[in-house]
Amino acid sequence: GQQLNQSPQSMFxxxxxxxxxxxxSSSIFNTWLWYKQDPGEGPVLLIALYKAGELTSNGRLTxxxxxxxxxxxLNISASIPSDVGIYFCAGSGGTSYGKLTFGQxxxxxxxx
Amino acid sequence: xxxxxQSPRHKVTETGTPVTLRCHQTENHRYMYWYRQDPGHGLRxxxxxxxxxxxxxxxxxxxxxVSRSKTEDFLLTLESATSSQTSVYFxxxxxxxxxxxxxxxxPGTRLTVT
Numbered sequence: 001g002q003q004l005n006q007s008p009q010s011m012f013x014x015x016x017x018x019x020x021x022x023x024x025s026s027s028i029f030n031t032w033l034w035y036k037q038d039p040g041e042g043p044v045l046l047i048a049l050y051k052a053g054e055l056t057s058n059g060r061l062t063x064x065x066x067x068x069x070x071x072x073x074l075n076i077s078a079s080i081p082s083d084v085g086i087y088f089c090a091g092s093g094g095t096s097y098g099k100l101t102f103g104q105x106x107x108x109x110x111x112x
Numbered sequence: 113x114x115x116x117x118q119s120p121r122h123k124v125t126e127t128g129t130p131v132t133l134r135c136h137q138t139e140n141h142r143y144m145y146w147y148r149q150d151p152g153h154g155l156r157x158x159x160x161x162x163x164x165x166x167x168x169x170x171x172x173x174x175x176x177x178v179s180r181s182k183t184e185d186f187l188l189t190l191e192s193a194t195s196s197q198t199s200v201y202f203x204x205x206x207x208x209x210x211x212x213x214x215x216x217x218x219p220g221t222r223l224t225v226t
Contacts, residue, residue, distance in 0.1 A: 006154075031213045042116075042202050042217030043155070050210065088154060090215075097162045098143050098212030099170070102154040 006089050006103030014111050019076040021106045023089030030094040032072035034063050037086045037105075046087075047074070079110050115139050116218035118203050124224045131190040133221050135203030137183075143206045144186040145170075145215060146178060148199040155202065161186055193225045 006023045013019060023032070031050055035043035047058050049065035049072065056063055060077045072089055089103040115138030125131050135144060146158040147170075157170030159178040167178050175197060177189045190197055200222050204215040 004154075033213065033215075035217075040220075042204075042219050045214055045216065048214050090155075092213055097160060097168075098206045098215065099145075099157060099160065100213065100215060102156070104152060104154045 004089060004091060004101055004103040006106055008106060009104070010107040010109070012109045012111065013079055015079060015081060017079050019079055019083070019108065020073065021087060021089075022071060022073045023091070023103045024071045025091060025101075026070075027093055028069045029072075029091035030069070031092045032063070032065050033090045033100070034061075034072070034074045035088040035090060037088065039085070043088055076108075079108075081110050081112055084108055084110050116203060116205055116216060118201075118218040118221050120221060121219065122222045124226060125193050126226055127194060128192050131193050131223065133188045133201055133203075133223070135186045135188070135218060137186075137205045139205060139207075139216075140183060141205040141207050142183075143208075143212055143215075144180065145204040145206075146176075146186065146188045147202045147204065148172065148197075149202060149220075150199050158188065158201075190223075193223075195225050197223065198225045199223060 033048045034046045037043040047063040052069050054065040062075045064073045086105045088105045090100040117136045119134045145160040147155040156172045161167045161180040179187045202220050203218040206212045206215045
């Protein structure tokens, strides 16, 4: 089946720093999404991308759908303590019924 | 926030016992999904539903069954729980068309099989 490789696995940064993470697929995807999960809660949708090359922002978060359609990137600018959590990428190659494949997640720790 | 609830939120059960987890939505969304989350594996799809009484298997369906008799409820059953099924289980919902990829998650059920 489809596989996603998400990197880095974890990040330790200082408050105010910018953050970058990415996700690569072994096959072409038609849809990329980014989620954040806080401890003890379900993942929350941050950004959805539907077109190769698309760049979409949500506040301090910016995500891009890679031109090759095999990767996606998430950037967080000027990190704050509440950015702590696990960030997941997810994608679909266009299968029916909205099925997604998820990456393993990036654990983000922000030091005040 | 999407109206999704899961019950129970926590459960401890013994090996070999049947367990049913419930997902309830108030959004009238067509698609519903069950995932399990384990360290190092991200979220893996167990089963999904594309309508009342319409379900299909995901990538890790062995040992699990599901039922959907009403739009708002999607049940996940472990017929005979095993220790390998200790996990956190999430339900998700999504709408139709392109929005079917924008899945919204419930709060999760932490299941421990002893």
